[in-house]
Amino acid sequence: MPLLDTPVRLGVQLQPQHHRSYADIRDAARRLEDMGVDILFNWDHFFPLSGDPDGTHFEAWTMLAAWAEQTERIELGALVGCHSYRNADLQADMARTIDHISAKAAGTGRFVFGTGAGWFERDYAEYGYPFGTPGSRLDALAEGLSRVEERWATLNPAPTRDIPVLIGGKGERKTLRLVARHADIWHSFVAPEEIGGKLDVIARWAETDGSDASRLVVSNELKGRDEADADALLDAGVRLFTLGISGPDPDLDLVRRWLAWRDARNGANPAA
Template identity: 55%
Template sequence: MTSRPVRIAVQIQPQHASYERMRDAVREAEDLGVDVIFTWDHFFPLNGDADGKHFECWTTLAAWAEQTSRVQLGALVTCNGYRNPDLLADMARTVDHISGGRLILGIGSGWAQRDFDSYGFEFGSTGSRLDDLAAALPRIESRWAALNPPPTGPMPILIGGEGEQKTLRMVAEHASIWHSFSGPDKLAHKLQVLRSHCDAVGRDLDEIEVSVGVGGRGREGRSAGDPEVEGQPLLDLGARLFTHGANGPDYDFTVLRRWIAWRDALNG
């Protein structure tokens, strides 16, 4: 099993809060010691008032890149269908430079039909969106190689999703981080599938950091506040990046602090 350290991330969800409050939450999260701060890539709130306050992903990331000095930053995850892949590559490269090399390109195929419809993008099917993502990833990597200046270094690519035939194959081919919301039983199975894809493309599974969403609404019956209960079984399977979601307008980090303390105890 990989010996990489345990890391803690927070997704500061850009909904129901003023930008000023969101900016304060980013500052607080970095001061608390999180390793990664994520936003998400949607155009409307995902819970609560469906027409409540909301802010766009990549302009937000550029601002966070200037505001912060230590944490990695990214989208959990960018929707491939909302931007031309070459443009997205250039945007990511630019934010990477603004941040001094701290950007993670989190990307997925997208699922929120209201976003697609309201902004005039073709929703298609689950399969077509995954096919579009598979076609986009080589274009993104090629664009990075052509840009002047290029990214500051190898750009970490995070791919989100659990689909066994297409998504996990893309993870094996392109990703340095794989993110899911799997509980222990599902994660064990998905990692077996991912290992088979890695074997097929000649890659070591240990090269991929396994990321899981935790601490939210008792997913799959798990404790939402106790990292020993929720985190340890996932850790034993190989998860190393644990992401807690924080919702506006308050961005309560009480549970997040428990995960940070757990990380510190494990990493020594």
């Protein structure tokens, strides 16, 4: 399947945004932008997924709006937002608003609409959302994505650009069909040797539904991998690499290592 061949980019997820103060998070976001990271991600959960399950934690979308005002260049989004937690039309309006906040003098927004069906049952139980089944949550996501796109077409003012949609997952019967229909970025954790088969599935769904998957950027995670793994992912078609970093004092040396790898693969000279 032909893919959109973009420069290699690095996205860093402040993972998670718990067990730290917001001042620490704000400082980390500023430092990551200054270092040259391409995309800044958070995640969309209401409770920590590791460490103290009742530890400090902050909400994703309000944080993204703050980052949009704080930063100037870096793109930003959730990796990924949970569709179940918010009305689809409201999400579209929130995304459009963050898009405008992030536009600044350049006039073009920097928001990436990352979305998924959700899975963390405690979030649902404590905040009063019906948990359903993986299938019912994916069906709701499918219906909601169409509503998001329809709402973007009616909002005044309109988004500053066609907001990129990032969908995470690898399920071939439902998730990859949504990728073929709606996504600009497909994110997963699959091994390099699996990517070609998944792209074939996406291409078949695109042909079935009459959508254009040639716009797709392939994304994958670096955490726990080395440069040889990343090179194999690059050869398989990945162009957006994400890196989760955690703790109150995140490992910025690790970020620098991957930025150097990114620049080398793009033929850039960081010292120039």
